[in-house]
Amino acid sequence: MKTPLPRLARRSAFSLIELLMVIAIIATVTAFVAPSFNSIIVGSDLTCAGQMIGDQMMYARQEAVTKNQEVQVRFYNLSNDATKGWRGVQVWRIEQTKTGSVAMAAGRMLLIRENVMINADAGLSPLLTADPHISGTANVPGHGAIAYAGFRFRANGATDNSITEANSFLTLQNAKAQGPVPANYYTIQVNPVTGKTTIFRP
Amino acid sequence: MSDVLPAYPGTAARRREERGKSAFTVLEILVATSILVMILVIVLGMVDQLSKIWRSSSERIEAFQSARLGFDLMTRNLRQATLNPYLDYEIDPTSLSPRRYLRKSDLRFLLGPAGKDDLPGVPDSGQAVFFQAPASYTLDAANCAGLDSLINTSGYYIGFTRNTALPPHVETAVNPYRYRLIQLLVPAEKKNIYDPSMKDNEKWFTDYVDTNSRIVADNIIALILRPQAPGSTSPDIITGKAYADYTYDSALNVNTDPQPVYANQLPPIVQVTMVAIDESSAKHIDAGPNQPNVITSALAGKFQNAANYTDDLDKLEKALMAARIRYRVFSSAIPIRESLWSK
Structure with a gap:
C-alpha cells in the first residue's frame, strides 16, 4: 500500500538550492570575520606572552630579594636569524660557592607562542642588550647552542647599574608584524630603582 | 519507506496531524527570542561588571604595590644614611693653636x-631629604664596578611631573601629570660633597636634581619625614627654632660652644609617612598640568608643626575620604643605624 507523503511535510524540507545558499552566506560571513579572529588570537597570545615575561621578571626580582643574591633574566633566540625568534625566557640564580659564583637555573625555560616574539630592535627592546655581562651562547637541551641576552636584579631588588631609564624596556609583538613600530605591541618596562614592571600597550 | 508504513496504518495520519501542530507560531518565536536576549543581556552585564571589578581591584593592588616598593626602598636607603663623623681640633685662626675638640664631618x-x-619638590607635599648612604651606585663600570660600599648622595621628594622614562615608541598622549615619589641618586664618581663650598650652599644636591633624579613610584601625594629622639616624652628632638618643625640639618651650629647634640650628627629616628592614592582616583581628579584642587586644598598648611602630626594626618585622610579618593598611608619609624646620639 502506498501512502502519498503529506503536503506539509514535503514543503518543510529544505531544497538543495536553499541549503547551498545558506552555506554560501555562512562562508561569506566567515570569510569576513576570519581575519579579525586571527588578530584577536594574536592579541590574546601577545597578552599571554607579555604577562608570562612580566611574571618571570617579578619572580626574578623576588628571588633576588628573598635569597639575597644576584638573579638574571635571560632571553633566548630560538632561530638562526639574529633578530627573529627571541621567544625563550629563563631565570638564573647566581649562587656563591667555595669555588666562586655558579649560575643555577631557577626553573625551566619558558617559551612564548610562535606567532609572538620579542622585537630585538635596539629602539624597541634596548633591555636585551643593556647589560653586556649577560649575553652569549648557551647549550639548551632540544635547541642546541643558541644565543641569549638579558639583565640582572641585584639583591636589593634593583637592576644592575647598566640599566637606566632609557634602556629599561622590551617590546613583544606579532611575529609577522611589519614596520618599525608594530600596530599592536606589549612593552614591559622595569623600574631600574625598584625593579617594578610597568606595561605599555597601544 | 513506503514498505514500512503499512505495518502501522495510523502512523501517517497521526504524523500529519502532529506536524501541523508542531510548527512554532510567530508569538512563540518572539517570546523565545526575547527571553534569549534577556538572558544574554544579563550574562553580558555580569561579565562586564566582573571585568570592571577585576580591573579596578588589580589596578588598586598594582598602585599600592609600587608605592610599597618605593617605601621599602626609601626606608632601607634612609636607614643606611651615614655621616662618618670624627673628632678633630678646632684651630684658633690667630694663634693657630688648637682650642678644643669638635665633632666634624665631610658629609651632610x-x-x-x-x-x-x-629644596626641590611640590610645596605642601611634606619634606624633602638629602643625605649620603652606601648605595654603591656608579656609572663608571671600568673603574668603580664591584666596590660594594661606595657612598652616594641620595634624596627623596615628591614631584608633580609626567613620566620621564616613557619608552619613545609609546604614544605621549597617554602620559599624564601625576604626583610621584622621586629619588635623587648621584653616581659615586660625580659626588661633590667633599668640596666645602658645595657642601655649605646646597649645591651637593641642587646641581644634580635635574640630571640624576628618577621616578620611584607614582601617585604618592605626600612624604612626611619627622626626626625624633628615642625615649623622650616629647618625641621631637630639638626644641630649638630651626628643628621643631620637620627640619634637620647636620651642618647647623657646628661651631657653637658647646657644640649642640645634633651638629654633625644624624637624627636617631626618622618617622617616615607616605600617602599614596590609586591610579583610578588620580585619573578621576586629573587636571592636566595643574595640580588637582582636591589634593592641594587637602594638603595646604599641613605638616608644618610636628605637634599637630596626628591631627594633620587625620584631617588629610578625612579630606581624601570626602573626595572619594582611595588612599593608603604607609608609616614607619626608621632608626638610623649610624647615628651616635648621646646627650
Missing part, C-alpha cells in the same frame, strides 16, 4: 620642607 644630612628655599 638635610631634611626640610619640600619646595622651599633650595
